[in-house]
Amino acid sequence: MRKLILYVILAIVALVSLxxxxxxxxTALMPDSDPISDSRLILRTIEWSNLQHAWAQSKLGNAMLNSLILMAGSVLLSVFASAGAGYVFARVRTWYNRLFFAALLFSMMIPGIINNVPLYGLMKSIGGINTHWALILLIATGFIPQSVFLYTNFIRSLSKEIEESAVIDGCTPFTAFWRISxxxxxxxxxxxxxxNAIGAWNNYxxxxxxxxSQDMQTVPLAIGRFVQTYGADYTQMAAASLIGMLPAVAVYFIFQRYFVKGISAGAVKG
Structure with a gap:
């Protein structure tokens, strides 16, 4: 009975979340453009042309390409940089490492948006405005503190003997980490x-x-401008939003198998 009650509660929570x-x-697939006055729970007819029209009018194709470049670059950079830094913090226990780790944790409490104004001057001076590489560095930097924190605690839970055995067999500590750990x-x-992928994809x-530049706009910017044009057309706004969220949902379903295990282990072990 206790399990049954638990499953019922979980089912209700899942239903409410969906x-x-x-x-x-x-709203994206309904034929009527006024969903507020529609009281039906199930669509009688599906208007697939809404997605086609939203795709053409919002120019999401180019925006998705820009978002994919930013997402892939920032995720790769943040993951590899954070894994290396987390390994050093986990394995080298010195007072200055603890100091740097504390400073890194403190930086997680600073909202990133408050740095946009001073960063604009820096980005302009190095020619980073309207470039992918500069925004990739900026987005990845925002991901690194949390990523280093989770990697450090996860690596501390791993046995050192595996790396030590690899070093005895001739590996350098660098090679032992990247090939073994x-x-x-x-x-x-x-x-x-x-x-990080969802954060980069939704970065506005x-x-x-x-x-x-309009040619450099990402999915959130494209949808924002589309909403300004079709602000009264809820169907078109919903269709553009649905298309824009699909890649992020796909990333989640690909990696969700390890999501709960990784977040719980990285948060509590150390």
Whole structure:
């Protein structure tokens, strides 16, 4: 009976969580452009042309390409940089390492958006406005503190004997980590790929500052401009939003197998 009650509660929570997504799909595919006056729960007819029209009018194709470049670059950079830094913090126990680790944790409490104004001057001076490489560095930097924190605690839970055996067999500490230990970090790496990929894909505050050209706009910027044009057409806004969220959802489903395991292990072990 206790398990039955638990499953019923979980089912209710899952159902409530899916309601916004269902309403988005419902509004995106409905033939009527006024969902507020529609009281039906199930669509009688599905208007697939809404997605086609939203795709053409919002220019999401180019925006998705820009978002994919930013997402892939920032995720790869943040994961590999954070894994190396986390290994040093976990394995080299010195007072200055503890000091740097504490400073890194403190930086997690600073909202990234407050740095946009001074960063704009820096980005302009180095020619980083309307460039992918500069925004990749900026986004990855925002991901690194949390990623280093999770990697450090996860690596501390791994046995040192595996790395020591590899060093005895002739590997350098660098090679031992990347060839022996890093593959064991798949759960936490998958977790960070999901978190950082979704964060990069949904990044708006920094993109609107540093990507001013329409050709460089990302998915959030494209949808924002589309909403300004079709602000009264809820169907078209929902269709554009549905298309824009699909890649992030795909990333989650690919790596979700290790998501819960990685986030729990990285948060509590150490």
């Amino acid at each position: 309601i916004p997504f269902y309403m988005l799909v419902y 890093f593959p064991l970090l798949l759960p936490i790496t998958s977790t960070l790929v999901i978190l 505050a920094q993109s609107v500052f540093f990507l001013q």
